[in-house]
Amino acid sequence: MTDRTIERLMPWAVTIGFFVVWEICCRLFDLDVFILPAPSDIWREAIKFAPELAYHSAQTLYTTLAGFGLAVVVGVALGAAIGSSRLVYRGLYPVLIGFNSIPKVALVPILVIWFGIGTVPAILTAFVISFFPIAVNVATGLATIERDMTDVLRSLGASRRDILLKVGLPRSMPYLFASLKVAITLSFVGSVIAETVASNKGIGYLMLSASSNYNVPLVFAGLLVLALLGVVMYVAAAMLEMRTSAWAFRGSDVVS
Structure with a gap:
């Protein structure tokens, strides 16, 4: 068995081993289902409520992707503005830090007052909890452009806009995708928080019920459904990263 085959099988082996140990511990210590259900008990309940799980999972996935997509658009735009202008950085960065310090669950009642109970508060909660790392990472990527490179490009006639679009943003791609893999999991957290507080559908609502x-x-x-959705979205972001910015990892263990 080659090393690459072992690497591909390792996540499956660890995951299966985790559930096997979980099942054995529940049976060995005779744990009550109310305290910690065994994976077999969870599986039976998942089969029993499969239609409900599918419906509410689709709702949570929709709100998460909508909030995440909005976070990408706003985060990239803010990150580009902050990273390319010291004036914007000094003006916006303190505001963003202060906003990010607010517990997002405290915003849900306000969103309910503004938009009512339903899908919109879940989308907005997923957005506000996930756009900050995107903005910060894009700004960091732009800020790492060497001053010598900028001076050379300007001497060759490149405008500030050309430097941003043709050098800055491509240079920020590894930072962007690093933040996307974090933001997508945070988006699920935001959606579920809103669904448990102010929604009548979604995985959060189902778990509360x-x-x-x-x-x-x-x-x-x-x-477990949330964990599975999070893993799928993380893998999708990682695959997109390798297709668009594999140059950043060339020669490293990540792509070897």
């Missing part, structure tokens, strides 16, 4: 009925296996099934 299940916990109120003391259906702990269904709660864990919802958690």
Whole structure:
């Protein structure tokens, strides 16, 4: 078995081993389902409520992707503005830090007052919790452009706009994708927070309803669905990163 084959099988082996150990511990210590359900109990409940899980998962995925897409647009635009202008940096960066310091769950009641209970607060919560790392990383990528390179490009007739679009933003791609892989998981957190507080659909709502009925296996099934969705979106971002900015990792262990 080659090293590459072992690397590809390792995530599956670790994941399966984790669930096997979980199942053995639950059976060995005779843990109550109300305390910690075994994976087999969770699987049976997931099969039983498969239509509900599918419906609410689709809703959560929709709100997450909508909020994440909005975060990408706003985050890249803000990051470009902050990273390319010292004046904008001094004006906006303190505001962004202060806004990011606010617990996002505290914003949900305000969003409910403004937009009512439903999908919009979930989308906006996913957005506000995930756009900050994107903006910061894009700004950092632009700020790392060497001054000598900028001076040479200007001496060759490149405008500030040309430097930003043709050098700055491509140079920021590794920083952008690093933030996207963080932001997509944060988007799920934002969606679920809003769904548990102010929604009548979504995985967060389903988990809240299940916990109120003391259906702990269904709660864990919802958690595992969220974990699966997060992994899928992370892998999608990583694959897109390798297709668009593999040059940044050339010669490193990441692509070897």
